[in-house]
Structures are given as structure tokens and as C-alpha cells.
Amino acid sequence: MTNIYDSAYDLEKAIRESEEFQGLKQAYETVMADESAKTMFENFRTTQIELQEKQMQGQEISEEEVEQAKKVVELVQQHPDISNLMEQEQRLNVLINDVSKIITKPLEELYGAPEEQ
Amino acid sequence: MTNIYDSAYDLEKAIRESEEFQGLKQAYETVMADESAKTMFENFRTTQIELQEKQMQGQEISEEEVEQAKKVVELVQQHPDISNLMEQEQRLNVLINDVSKIITKPLEELYGAPEEQ
Ligand SMILES: [Ca+2]
Ligand SMILES: [Ca+2]
Numbered sequence: 001m002t003n004i005y006d007s008a009y010d011l012e013k014a015i016r017e018s019e020e021f022q023g024l025k026q027a028y029e030t031v032m033a034d035e036s037a038k039t040m041f042e043n044f045r046t047t048q049i050e051l052q053e054k055q056m057q058g059q060e061i062s063e064e065e066v067e068q069a070k071k072v073v074e075l076v077q078q079h080p081d082i083s084n085l086m087e088q089e090q091r092l093n094v095l096i097n098d099v100s101k102i103i104t105k106p107l108e109e110l111y112g113a114p115e116e117q
Numbered sequence: 118m119t120n121i122y123d124s125a126y127d128l129e130k131a132i133r134e135s136e137e138f139q140g141l142k143q144a145y146e147t148v149m150a151d152e153s154a155k156t157m158f159e160n161f162r163t164t165q166i167e168l169q170e171k172q173m174q175g176q177e178i179s180e181e182e183v184e185q186a187k188k189v190v191e192l193v194q195q196h197p198d199i200s201n202l203m204e205q206e207q208r209l210n211v212l213i214n215d216v217s218k219i220i221t222k223p224l225e226e227l228y229g230a231p232e233e234q
Binding site for chain 2 (some may be wrong): 013
């Protein structure tokens, strides 16, 4: 019987050494090293989180806020370093979601098919 | 470089074969095999999920609902098979949380300490 913690640390190491994580790390450091890119990215992230929190709390999001959010997205997408960072994040998200599905399979089988989220 | 998917499947196997998961499986099957315990447990779960959804959506939870929920909890805690199932669930949750912290460490290090949730 393999130890769960040993397996978890092996997986952590595999994630850390993966091309996907290394690509994200480099993209993140590139953005963080450029003051104007850093500020733009952080504004974008803050706007995203604020809108998500409102949505989760069932608060109404005004047309103005939607417009403002769209503008911020358009702005960051035009910045090659930031759009690269977002692509790298997306890649790693796919990987982490796959991993999460794999390791929660025993629970899913036990409790039945999960409801659509 | 270890493959992430291989490591994830190893971890899944370790979870599936663990004492914690096997204990949960047995506790779950015991409750499901007893019609009245099954109904009681499912009522409890439904009440919990409804309250959680209300809370997440920022809806007010009435005093009556809180009282009702407390009664349902007291009821299930008195049922040995159900309280055993809840303990086994708690045990596996601790394990899964630990695993989750371990494998998200690279991301946490990259993005800095996570905000308190
Ligand atoms: Ca289900
Ligand atoms: Ca932070």
C-alpha cells in the first residue's frame, strides 16, 4: 500500500518540474519584472475578483461595470507578455483540473455521479 | 521528469487503497443499506446543501431554519451508523485537504501567500 503523502509529494514535484508550470513561472516573472505590465495585470486581476465576488453574492453587476471589465480585458490581451501569462495560466488550469478529477474519482464513484456545476 | 498524469493516477490508487477511504466506503455502504438511516442521512445532506447555497448567495437564513437544521444534526448524530459515516467523511476531508495543499504549493509559492478565505 503506497503512502498517500509520498504520492502527493511525488505529484507536487512532477507539477513543479512540468513544462506547463515552468512556462507559467517564466511568464509570471516576465510580467512582474515590468512595472507597467505588472500594474496592468494587477488591475485586471482585481477587477475580475471583484466581479466574481459580486456574482457569488448574488449582487447585480451594472452595465457600466461590464463595459469597464471588457475594456480591461481588451487592454491586457493587447499586451503580449500579459496575454502570454494568461495563456500559461489557462494551460496549467487544465492540468490542475485533470489532476483534481483523477484524484477525486474514488469519492465520485462512491457518492455517485456529481451534479452538473 | 515524472509524468504528471502517472503521478496523479498513483495518488488516486493510494487514496482508493487507504484505510481512510476504505473506512468511509464501508460506513457509507452501511448507511445506504438501511432504508431509514439512508433517508435520515439524505435529509440531513439536503438541509446542509440548501443552507450553504443560501449563505453563498448572501440570502438571510431565518431563526426557524437554523433551529430546524440543529434538530436534524442532533438527530443524525444520535444514529451510530450515520455519526460514524460523518466521522469517516471528516477523516477523508482532512486527508484530501492536506493533499490539495501539497500539490498546489508550487502555485502558492509563485503567486505569494494566499489571501485568507
Ligand atoms: Ca449525485
Ligand atoms: Ca496573494
